[in-house]
Amino acid sequence: MWTQGKVVKRIDWNDELFSLFIEAHIGDFTAGQFVKLGLDIDGKRVGRAYSLVNAPDSPLLEVLLISVEDGKLSPALNQLQPGDNLNVSAKASGFMTLDWVPEASHLWLMATGTAIGPFISMLRTQEPWQRFKQIVLVYGVRLAADLAYEQELRSLATKYGERFTYIASITRESVAGALTCRIPDALQQGLLEKRAELTISPEHSQVMLCGNPAMIADTQSQLTARGLTKNMKRKPGHISMERYW
Template sequence: MWITGTVLKRIDWNDKLFSLRIKADVEPFIAGQFIKLSQMRDDKRVARAYSLVNPPGTDYVEVLAVAVEDGQLSPDLKALSPGDTIQVTPKATGFMTLDEVPKGALQGKHLWLLATGTAVGPFISMLATDEPWQRFEKVVLVYGVRLGEDLAYLETIKQFISQHPLQFVFIPIVTREDYPEGLSCRIPDGISSGLIEQKAGLGINAEHSQVMICGNPGMISDAQTALVEKGLAKNLRRAPGQITVEKYW
């Protein structure tokens, strides 16, 4: 089932990275979930999944995307302007949510959010809700990109810093150029070397840490390996652990 959404706003972060704010009658959702966008091309529907960046309760949906030159849908999305329409699934889905993170004695005190590229989207949605701040003493967002211009939603992140100065730690990682106050390593390497813990001023361990990872499959696999070496285990419903993941393609 598809419904028609109308583009309210397009934000161009750089020449390829953009966000679309869409007016659409989407059902209530949980921060971290995704919807699908689609268009008809040659009588065939082309659809792709995009995480919601906006928090629950807003009267619009917002997605963060990158225009891939030979992509089947993203170049068309990049060309949309306010007033244009796009097909949207009315119900969000997905398990990259804080509902899936253990509570109580198994929760720990610190929430680590590790993202690369557009996979920061679901974490922006979560951080705009009350839940992470109520459940955890410290919240750390590690956001890895190639270039500084690839860091989207920096003003929103700065608002989180202002609102939660004693709780929130933001660690940008830019791998292909120097970036003030940031690191230059890959996220898995930063975990293994201890650089990320040093930057955060917090240790990553099974007793105190819950880690959510969203991004490219290579980063997720390597980061999981590095975390397992630190004694953490993958979080499963039948066996609660400390590592919750979602591959972004």
């Protein structure tokens, strides 16, 4: 079921990466869930799922998108300006939420590209700060210009001090303060744990992976070798994941 939404603001992070702020009435949702956005194109409604970046108590829906040149929907969404209408699913969905994450001392959030969105939503709520002693966010992109919400993440690092570590991993250029390799490679080389001054272990860690399938598969493989298991409803583990492609 669809409801009508209206774009009230947008942020352009670079030529392709942008955030839309949408006024729409949907039901209650949990940080980490997604909605579908839709437009009528050539007489046919085209809809795709996008994670919500806003906290559940925000008056506006917020989504982070990238315009894919041959995409069916994203180029049209990239043309939207404040005042334009679009269709929004009337209810959010998805299980990439902290509701399904067991208790632990340390929460590791690892994302690539626009998959940072659900983690931003979570960090805008009180739940992760109340449940975990330390939180590490690893954000993998190709170029520094692809880092959306970086100022907000740096502000969180300042606010929470040693409780929050933000690690940028930029693969196609060298940037001061950032790692220069893929997330799985940084994990394998011990760079993530060195930067965070924490060890990933079954005893103390929960890891949430969100991003491209290759990153998730390679990272999960390494975590499994360390004794961490996939978190399932009937059998709690240590790794929660959502492919974002």
